[in-house]
Amino acid sequence: MRTLPPPNQAQWLLSFDFDGTLHDPAGQPPVIDDFFQVIQWLRAEKQALWGINTGRSMEHLVQGLIESRFPILPDFAIVREREIFLPNAVGRFVGVKTWNEACERDIAKLLKKSKSLLKKIRDVVEEHTGAQWIEQPGEPAGIIARTEDEMAWIIEQVHLIVPADSALGWQRNSIYLRFGHKDYQKGSSLTAVGMIVGIGSEGTCAMGDSHNDLAMLDDAVASRIACPSNAVEDVKQHVAAQGGFLCTKPCSAGVYEGLVHFFG
Secondary structure, three states: OOOOOOOOOEEEEEOOOOOOOEEEOOOOOOOOHHHHHHHHHHHHHOOOEEEEEOOOOOHHHHHHHHOOOOOOOOOOOEEEEOEEEEEHHHHEEOOOOHHHHHHHHHHHHHHHHHHHHHHHHHHHHHHHHOOEEEOOOOOEEEOOOOHHHHHHHHHHHHHOOOOOOEEEEEEEEEEEEEEEEEOHHHHHHHHHHHHHHHHOOHEEEEOOHHHHHHOOOOOOOOOOHHHOOOOOHHHHHHHOOOOOHHHOOOOHHHHHHHHHHHHO
C-alpha cells in the first residue's frame, strides 16, 4: 500500500474514525469501494489529504487496514486518540517525535500527580460495579465495563470525583474508558496535524460515531462535521446542535454520503 500522489497544495484535511465509522467488521467489504473512489476524486479535485483518527494502537490499525484490504494508505494516522503518525516514502508509518514524546511525558506526569483521584475512582468502580480496572504498558489507567449502562453510571461518578479544573481527562468508546490528559485527544491531535500540513479548522472535515470522537466533532476543530446513522445518540445530538450533517446510512456508506453532501 502507498498513499495517493501528494497534492500540489493541500486545501482540505479529512479525518475519519475507524471502527464503526469507516470500518464495519460485518460488512462485505468492511469499507465500501465508493469511499476510496471519492477519496481519489477529492485528492484530484479538492486537493484533500485524508487520515484515520482512532482509539486503536498503531499495530492494531495497520492490522485493520490489511484485513480490510485498503487499496491506499491514509496520509496520516492518529492512534490511541493522541499519537500522530505519518507514512514515509515506502509506506511505513513513522511517529511525529516532538508531539508524541510531549504527549507521553505530559500524560505520565499527570497520571502520577492524579494517583489519589484515580484511586478514588477505582474504589468506587470496584465496590459498586463489575467493571474491570485496567493497568498495562501504554494504558496505565482504564476501565472495561460489562454494559453500556454500567459505563454511563461510571462516567457520572467520574464527573463527581474529578474537579472541573483538573487536567485529568478520559476517552470513552462504548464499554471502554481510557484516562489521560485533557490536552491530548482526537480534537487536539487533529489540530496538530493541521498545523503540520498548514490547514486550519476552516479546511478540516471530521466524521465519527462514538463518544471519543466528540473532541474532533467540534466546529473549533473542523468546519464540516458529520456522523453515520449508527452513531450513538449523544454524538448525533452533538453533531446536530453544531449544524453538522446526520448521515442516513451506516459506517462507510454514511461517510461516503457525508463527503458527497459536503463536496459533491
